Amino acid sequence: MQAYVYEQPRELSETEFADYLNPATTAVVSIDMHRGHLDDSPDCPCPAPRARDLVAPLDAFHDRVRALGVRLIHVRSTLRANGEDDIRGIPAAWRRTFPLHVGPIPNADAHAIEGSRWTEWRTRVEPGDMRVDTKRRLSAFYPSDLDFLLRNQRIETVVLDGGFTDCCVLSTAFDANNHNYRVIVLRDLVRGTDDKLEAAALSMVSLHLGLVMESGELLRVWGQRPH
Amino acid sequence: MQAYVYEQPRELSETEFADYLNPATTAVVSIDMHRGHLDDSPDCPCPAPRARDLVAPLDAFHDRVRALGVRLIHVRSTLRANGEDDIRGIPAAWRRTFPLHVGPIPNADAHAIEGSRWTEWRTRVEPGDMRVDTKRRLSAFYPSDLDFLLRNQRIETVVLDGGFTDCCVLSTAFDANNHNYRVIVLRDLVRGTDDKLEAAALSMVSLHLGLVMESGELLRVWGQRPH
Amino acid sequence: MQAYVYEQPRELSETEFADYLNPATTAVVSIDMHRGHLDDSPDCPCPAPRARDLVAPLDAFHDRVRALGVRLIHVRSTLRANGEDDIRGIPAAWRRTFPLHVGPIPNADAHAIEGSRWTEWRTRVEPGDMRVDTKRRLSAFYPSDLDFLLRNQRIETVVLDGGFTDCCVLSTAFDANNHNYRVIVLRDLVRGTDDKLEAAALSMVSLHLGLVMESGELLRVWGQRPH
Amino acid sequence: MQAYVYEQPRELSETEFADYLNPATTAVVSIDMHRGHLDDSPDCPCPAPRARDLVAPLDAFHDRVRALGVRLIHVRSTLRANGEDDIRGIPAAWRRTFPLHVGPIPNADAHAIEGSRWTEWRTRVEPGDMRVDTKRRLSAFYPSDLDFLLRNQRIETVVLDGGFTDCCVLSTAFDANNHNYRVIVLRDLVRGTDDKLEAAALSMVSLHLGLVMESGELLRVWGQRPH
Numbered sequence: 069m070q071a072y073v074y075e076q077p078r079e080l081s082e083t084e085f086a087d088y089l090n091p092a093t094t095a096v097v098s099i100d101m102h103r104g105h106l107d108d109s110p111d112c113p114c115p116a117p118r119a120r121d122l123v124a125p126l127d128a129f130h131d132r133v134r135a136l137g138v139r140l141i142h143v144r145s146t147l148r149a150n151g152e153d154d155i156r157g158i159p160a161a162w163r164r165t166f167p168l169h170v171g172p173i174p175n176a177d178a179h180a181i182e183g184s185r186w187t188e189w190r191t192r193v194e195p196g197d198m199r200v201d202t203k204r205r206l207s208a209f210y211p212s213d214l215d216f217l218l219r220n221q222r223i224e225t226v227v228l229d230g231g232f233t234d235c236c237v238l239s240t241a242f243d244a245n246n247h248n249y250r251v252i253v254l255r256d257l258v259r260g261t262d263d264k265l266e267a268a269a270l271s272m273v274s275l276h277l278g279l280v281m282e283s284g285e286l287l288r289v290w291g292q293r294p295h
Numbered sequence: 296m297q298a299y300v301y302e303q304p305r306e307l308s309e310t311e312f313a314d315y316l317n318p319a320t321t322a323v324v325s326i327d328m329h330r331g332h333l334d335d336s337p338d339c340p341c342p343a344p345r346a347r348d349l350v351a352p353l354d355a356f357h358d359r360v361r362a363l364g365v366r367l368i369h370v371r372s373t374l375r376a377n378g379e380d381d382i383r384g385i386p387a388a389w390r391r392t393f394p395l396h397v398g399p400i401p402n403a404d405a406h407a408i409e410g411s412r413w414t415e416w417r418t419r420v421e422p423g424d425m426r427v428d429t430k431r432r433l434s435a436f437y438p439s440d441l442d443f444l445l446r447n448q449r450i451e452t453v454v455l456d457g458g459f460t461d462c463c464v465l466s467t468a469f470d471a472n473n474h475n476y477r478v479i480v481l482r483d484l485v486r487g488t489d490d491k492l493e494a495a496a497l498s499m500v501s502l503h504l505g506l507v508m509e510s511g512e513l514l515r516v517w518g519q520r521p522h
Numbered sequence: 523m524q525a526y527v528y529e530q531p532r533e534l535s536e537t538e539f540a541d542y543l544n545p546a547t548t549a550v551v552s553i554d555m556h557r558g559h560l561d562d563s564p565d566c567p568c569p570a571p572r573a574r575d576l577v578a579p580l581d582a583f584h585d586r587v588r589a590l591g592v593r594l595i596h597v598r599s600t601l602r603a604n605g606e607d608d609i610r611g612i613p614a615a616w617r618r619t620f621p622l623h624v625g626p627i628p629n630a631d632a633h634a635i636e637g638s639r640w641t642e643w644r645t646r647v648e649p650g651d652m653r654v655d656t657k658r659r660l661s662a663f664y665p666s667d668l669d670f671l672l673r674n675q676r677i678e679t680v681v682l683d684g685g686f687t688d689c690c691v692l693s694t695a696f697d698a699n700n701h702n703y704r705v706i707v708l709r710d711l712v713r714g715t716d717d718k719l720e721a722a723a724l725s726m727v728s729l730h731l732g733l734v735m736e737s738g739e740l741l742r743v744w745g746q747r748p749h
Numbered sequence: 750m751q752a753y754v755y756e757q758p759r760e761l762s763e764t765e766f767a768d769y770l771n772p773a774t775t776a777v778v779s780i781d782m783h784r785g786h787l788d789d790s791p792d793c794p795c796p797a798p799r800a801r802d803l804v805a806p807l808d809a810f811h812d813r814v815r816a817l818g819v820r821l822i823h824v825r826s827t828l829r830a831n832g833e834d835d836i837r838g839i840p841a842a843w844r845r846t847f848p849l850h851v852g853p854i855p856n857a858d859a860h861a862i863e864g865s866r867w868t869e870w871r872t873r874v875e876p877g878d879m880r881v882d883t884k885r886r887l888s889a890f891y892p893s894d895l896d897f898l899l900r901n902q903r904i905e906t907v908v909l910d911g912g913f914t915d916c917c918v919l920s921t922a923f924d925a926n927n928h929n930y931r932v933i934v935l936r937d938l939v940r941g942t943d944d945k946l947e948a949a950a951l952s953m954v955s956l957h958l959g960l961v962m963e964s965g966e967l968l969r970v971w972g973q974r975p976h
Contacts (some may be wrong), residue, residue, distance in 0.1 A: 073395045084391070152652055153667070157674025158475040161505050164311070168300045169502050198606055202656055202667050205473045206503065211670035213607070213656050219900075219929060220611025234495075235503045239469040246432045246466065248385040248900060261502060268461075268495030275396050275488060276433065276462045278388050379879055380894070384901025425833055429883055429894050438897035440834070440883050446673075446702060447838025475673060527849045538845070612929040615959050618765070622754045623956050659927045660957065688949075689957045693923040700886045700920065702839040715956060722915075722949030729850050729942060730887065730916045732842050 069289050072255060072280040074271045080279075082289065088225055088250045088279055091290045095139040095198075095223045099208055099230030099237055101126060102144045104179050104186035106231075113179035113186055114162075119231045119259040126191045126229060126257055129283050134196065136290055139221060142193050143200040143208040143230075143240075145180040153204050154180075160205055162235075206236045209243035218249070225250040227286065233260035234269035241277050251278030252286065296516050299482060299507040301498045307506075309516065315452055315477045315506055318517045322366040322425075322450045326435055326457030326464055328353060329371045331406050331413035333458075340406035340413055341389075346458040346486040353418045353456060353484055356510050361423065363517055366448060369420050370427040370435040370457075370467075372407040380431050381407075387432055389462075433463045436470035445476070452477040454513065460487030461496040468504050478505030479513065523743050526709060526734040528725045534733075536743060542679055542704045542733055545744045549593040549677045553662055553684030553691055555580060556598045558633050558640035560685075567633035567640055568616075573685045573713040580645045580683060580711055583737050588650065590744055593675060596647050597654040597662040597684075597694075599634040607658050608634075614659055616689075660690045663697035672703070679704040681740065687714030688723035695731050705732030706740065750970050753936060753961040755952045761960075763970060769906055769931045769960055772971050776820040776904045780889055780911030780918055782807060783825045785860050785867035787912075794860035794867055795843075800912045800940040807872045807910060807938055810964050815877065817971055820902060823874050824881040824889040824911075824921075826861040834885050835861075841886055843916075887917045890924035899930065906931040908967065914941030915950035922958050932959030933967065 069089075071080050082089060101123065105116040133140050147154045154160055155177055167173055178186055193199065202212040209215055218226070226249045228237055237258050244251045253273045260266025274280045298307050309316060328350065332343040360367050374381045381387055382404055394400055405413055420426065429439040436442055445453070453476045455464055464485050471478045480500045487493025501507045523543075525534050536543060555577065559570040587594050601608045608614055609631055621627055632640055647653065656666040663669055672680070680703045682691050691712050698705045707727045714720025728734045750770075752761050763770060782804065786797040814821050828835045835841055836858055848854055859867055874880065883893040890896055899907070907930045909918055918939050925932045934954045941947025955961045 073392075078395065080395075148652060148671075150650070150652075153671050153674045157671075161472055161478065162503050165300075165505065166502055168305065168307075196604070198602060198604075204667060204670060205475075206469060207473050210470075210473045211667035213658060213665035216658060216665035216929075217602075217607050217611075220607045222612075234499050238465075238499070239473065242433060242466040242469055243437075245388055246434050246437045248432075248897075251388065265495060265498060265502075268492060269499070271492060272461050272465070272496070275393055275492075276389050278392065375879060375898075377877070377879075380898050380901045384898075423831070425829060425831075431894060431897060438894035440885060440892035443702075443885060443892035444829075444834050444838075447834045475670075527846075532849065534849075615926055615932065616957050619754075619959065620956055622759065622761075659929075660923060661927050664924075664927045688953050692919075692953070693927065696887060696920040696923055697891075699842055700888050700891045702886075705842065719949060719952060719956075722946060723953070725946060726915050726919070726950070729847055729946075730843050732846065 070281070070285050072270065073274045075267055085279065088252060089289055089293070090225065091136055091138045091293065093222060093224040094227060095141050095218060095221065096130070096133050096227045096229065097141045097143060097208060097240065098126065098130070098191060099143050099228065099240060100145055100232070101189065101191040101230050102186065103188045103190055104145070106190045111175040113175045114173065116231050116259065122230070122257060122259055123190050129229070129257060130192065132287055134194065139198065139223065141198040141200060141214070141217070142189065142191070143203050143212070143214065144187060144189065145203045146182050146187055146201045147180045147204060149182050206239040207243045208236070208240040209247065215247055223249070225252065227252045227254060229254045229257035231259060233258040234265040235261070238269045238272065241273050245277045253278070253280050254283045254286065255280050257283050297508070297512050299497065300501045302494055312506065315479060316516055316520070317452065318363055318365045318520065320449060320451040321454060322368050322445060322448065323357070323360050323454045323456065324368045324370060324435060324467065325353065325357070325418060326370050326455065326467060327372055327459070328416065328418040328457050329413065330415045330417055331372070333417045338402040340402045341400065343458050343486065349457070349484060349486055350417050356456070356484060357419065359514055361421065366425065366450065368425040368427060368441070368444070369416065369418070370430050370439070370441065371414060371416070372430045373409050373414055373428045374407045374431060376409050433466040434470045435463070435467040436474065442474055450476070452479065454479045454481060456481045456484035458486060460485040461492040462488070465496045465499065468500050472504045480505070480507050481510045481513065482507050483509050524735070524739050526724065527728045529721055539733065542706060543743055543747070544679065545590055545592045545747065547676060547678040548681060549595050549672060549675065550584070550587050550681045550683065551595045551597060551662060551694065552580065552584070552645065553597050553682065553694060554599055555643065555645040555684050556640065557642045557644055558599070560644045565629040567629045568627065570685050570713065576684070576711060576713055577644050583683070583711060584646065586741055588648065593652065593677065595652040595654060595668070595671070596643065596645070597657050597666070597668065598641060598643065599657045600636050600641055600655045601634045601658060603636050660693040661697045662690070662694040663701065669701055677703070679706065681706045681708060683708045683711035685713060687712040688719040689715070692723045692726065695727050699731045707732070707734050708737045708740065709734050711737050751962070751966050753951065754955045756948055766960065769933060770970055770974070771906065772817055772819045772974065774903060774905040775908060776822050776899060776902065777811070777814050777908045777910065778822045778824060778889060778921065779807065779811070779872060780824050780909065780921060781826055782870065782872040782911050783867065784869045784871055785826070787871045792856040794856045795854065797912050797940065803938060803940055804871050810910070810938060811873065813968055815875065820879065820904065822879040822881060822898070823870065823872070824884050824893070824895065825868060825870065826884045827863050827868055827882045828861045828885060830863050887920040888924045889917070889921040890928065896928055904930070906933065908933045908935060910935045910938035912940060914939040915946040916942070919950045919953065922954050926958045934959070934961050935964045935967065936961050937963050
C-alpha cells in the first residue's frame with residue numbers, strides 16, 4: 069500500500085502494518101469542521117479558510133466510512149457560554165499568539181461558544197455517528213471523553229481528518245500516539261495554516277506517530293480485506 | 296522583549312505577556328538529555344546526534360536557572376526492564392515509522408530500559424533539581440506525574456529545552472498548552488530531526504502554543520524583574 | 523468551627539483549616555440531582571429515593587451560595603443516546619452488582635440517556651451556574667472536564683453535595699483528594715444507599731479526605747470572614 | 750461461585766460474570782505493602798498495623814498467581830525526597846485529618862520518601878513482577894502510569910489486595926471502575942482502618958464496583974477453567 073514518509077510516496081507492506089488496517093477496531097475522528105472555523109464572513113471567530121474546500125470531500129468520505137461499518141466520531145470545540153473555561157478563566161494561548169502572525173481576529177471571543185451558531189457543524193452528522201462536544205483547547209483527547217469512548221468501543225486505530233493539520237490535528241495525533249492508538253492521518257482530508265506547516269506536520273506524523281495516507285488508498289485497502 | 300514568530304524575530308510587549316515571565320511560578324523542563332539519545336556509539340538505541348552539542352549550553356543555562364531560584368525538572372524516557380510498557384506490550388509507533396526515514400536502528404529494543412546505561416543523564420542533575428522518570432512515550436506529561444508535580448509546586452509557566460523539537464518537545468508543548476500552562480520553548484536549546492522540521496515545530500509553537508525565545512533573552516527578562 | 527470526625531461532632535480550629543474556608547477559591551459541586559435518580563415512578567432507571575428530600579434544602583443552600591458569590595457547578599450523568607459509552611460498550615459494573623442487593627431495576631437501560639427526560643435536573647440550575655454533562659460513570663472527575671474547569675477558575679476547595687454518599691459522592695471525593703483539592707462534604711446535603719453506608723462513607727471522608735460539615739455551619743464560617 | 754454482597758455470602762453464576770474471570774486478561778494489583786505502613790516501630794510514618802498479618806498470606810497467594818501465569822503488579826506510595834509533591838507542595842489531606850481520629854503521628858513527614866527505608870517492600874517482589882512506584886496519594890491510578898501499563902498489557906480485570914480497604918484500596922477500586930476495568934477485591938487479603946470501615950468499604954465495592962471474593966475461591970475458579 070502507499071503511504072507518505074516525509075512528503076515522499078512509499079510502498080509499505082500491509083502485513084507489517086496490519087494492526088493499522090483493521091476496520092473493525094478503527095474509528096475515523098473528524099476534527100472541528102464547524103462554522104467557527106469555516107464560515108465565510110468577516111465575523112468568523114477563528115478562520116481556517118483553507119479547510120472550507122474539505123466539506124464536500126469529507127462528506128463523501130464519511131459516507132464510504134459509514135457504508136463499511138467503520139465508526140465515525142465528530143469532535144468540535146465547545147466553550148461554556150459564560151467563558152469560564154477560556155476567556156474568563158485561563159485564556160487559550162492562540163488568542164494572543166496567532167494574531168501575531170495573521171493580524172487581529174475581531175470576533176475571537178465568540179469562538180466555540182456553546183449554543184451559538186459558531187458551533188454548528190458544516191460537515192454532515194448522521195444519527196449513527198458519535199459526537200464529542202467537550203474539546204476545549206487543541207487536542208480532541210483532553211479534557212474531552214474521547215479516550216473513554218474509544219476504549220468503550222474497543223478502538224485501536226484512529227484515522228484523523230479535518231482542521232488545522234499543524235495544530236488540532238497534530239495535537240490529537242500526538243495524544244493518540246501517547247495513548248497507544250495506531251494513528252493514520254489522511255493527507256488529502258486535512259488542511260493546515262499554510263502549505264509549508266501542513267507538509268511539515270504530516271512529515272512529523274510520518275516519522276514519529278503513524279501513517280500518512282490518501283483517503284482513497286485507505287478505502288482501497290479496507291475494501292480488499294476479507295469480511 | 297524579543298521572541299520569534301514563524302522564524303522572524305519580533306519585539307513583543309513584556310506587559311502583554313507578563314503572565315509568561317514570572318520566575319516564581321515557572322519551571323524549566325528539560326527533556327530526554329540521556330545517553331539513549333546522545334551516545335556517540337553505533338549501539339545508541341535512539342540516536343539524536345544533533346542534540347549532543349546542547350549538553351554544555353544546557354548545563355550553563357541550568358546553572359543560571361538554579362541561581363535565580365527557578366525550579367528545574369529533568370524528564371527522561373524510562374521503560375520497564377521486561378518491556379511490559381512497550382516492546383512486549385503495544386510497541387511505540389516510532390519503532391516502525393522512524394526507520395522508514397533514517398534506516399534500521401539496530402539496538403532500538405534497548406531504548407530507555409530502566410536500569411540500563413541508556414537512561415543515564417548526560418546533562419548535570421543536582422540534588423535540588425526535580426526528576427520525572429516515567430515518560431513512556433513522547434510527551435513529558437502522559438503517563439507521567441509531571442502535571443501533578445507542577446500543580447503541587449503551583450507552576451503556571453513551563454520553559455522547555457532538550458531533545459527532538461518536532462517530537463517530544465512539541466508533544467510536551469501541546470500537552471502543556473492543553474493543560475493551560477503558559478509555554479516558552481527556547482530555540483537555541485532544543486534540537487529537532489533536521490533544520491527544516493525543527494524550524495517548522497518552532498513556528499507551530501509560536502503560532503498556536505506560546506512563545507519561542509532565545510535562552511539569553513529569557514534570562515535577561517527574568518533578571519530585570521524586581522525581586 | 524464544628525466538623526464531624528468518624529460520626530462525632532468536633533470543634534476544629536479555623537486557623538488550622540484556613541485553606542479549606544476561602545469562598546473565593548471554592549466551588550460547590552452538586553452531583554446527579556436529576557430525574558433518573560429522583561423520579562418517583564416505577565420506571566425510574568436508577569432510583570435513589572432517599573435523595574428526593576434533598577431537592578428543597580439544596581435549592582435553598584445553593585441560593586445562599588450564589589448570594590455569597592461562591593461558584594456552583596451542577597454535574598450529571600449523561601450517556602450517548604446509542605449507548606456507545608455504556609450498555610453497547612463496556613457496561614458499567616453497577617448494572618449487574620446493584621441488583622444483587624436491591625433486586626431487578628427494570629428500566630436501567632434508560633439511565634442517563636442524553637436527551638431523555640431522565641437527565642432533567644430536579645434542583646434549580648440558574649444561568650450563572652456552571653454545568654458538567656459528561657459524567658459517564660461514578661466520579662464527577664473522570665472522564666469529564668471538571669478538573670479542567672476547576673483549574674481554569676483557580677478553584678482550590680470543592681464542597682460536595684447531592685446523590686449517593688457511598689458511591690458517586692465518595693468517588694468524587696477520592697478523585698478531588700487525589701487531584702489535591704481541599705474537600706468538604708456536607709453531611710446534611712448528601713444521601714447514601716442507606717444510613718449505615720452513608721455514615722461509613724462520611725467517616726472515610728473525615729479520616730482520609732477532608733472535612734465533613736453541616737451546610738449551615740459552613741455558611742456561618744463563610745459569612746464571618748472579612749470581605 | 751461464591752462472592753460477598755453487602756457482607757453476605759452469595760452464590761453467583763460464573764457465566765453471568767465470565768468477563769471477570771479470565772486469568773489471561775487479569776492483573777493482580779497489590780497496594781502499599783511497604784515498611785512505611787507495616788513497620789512495627791514507634792517511628793513508622795503511617796502505621797497500618799492491622800495489615801501486618803497480611804504479609805505471609807499475600808506472599809503465598811502471589812506465588813499461586815505467578816504459577817498460573819497471571820500478571821502481578823506491586824504498587825507503592827513514593828514521594829520525592831525533597832517533598833515537592835507533598836509536604837513542600839500541597840500537603841495530602843490525611844496529614845491533618847487522620848490524626849483527628851488516631852492522635853498525632855510523630856514521623857508522618859517521613860512517609861513514602863523516595864530512597865528511604867519506609868518504601869521498602871514487605872511482601873516479596875520477584876523479577877517477573879511489575880512495579881508502579883509513582884503512587885503519590887491514595888489511588889494506585891492517579892498520577893501513576895498504572896492505567897497506561899494495564900492497557901499495554903491488555904488487562905481487563907484487576908484483582909486488588911493490600912492495604913487500607915477503606916482508603917487506598919477503595920480509591921483504587923473506584924478509579925478502576927471509572928476506567929472500565931472489571932474489579933475484584935479479595936476480602937481476606939485487604940485490611941481497613943478497623944472492622945467497621947473495612948466491612949463498609951467491601952459492601953460499597955460489592956454494590957457499586959464489582960465482586961468481593963475470598964482469594965481461595967478466586968483461585969479455585971481460575972483453576973477449573975480450561976487452558
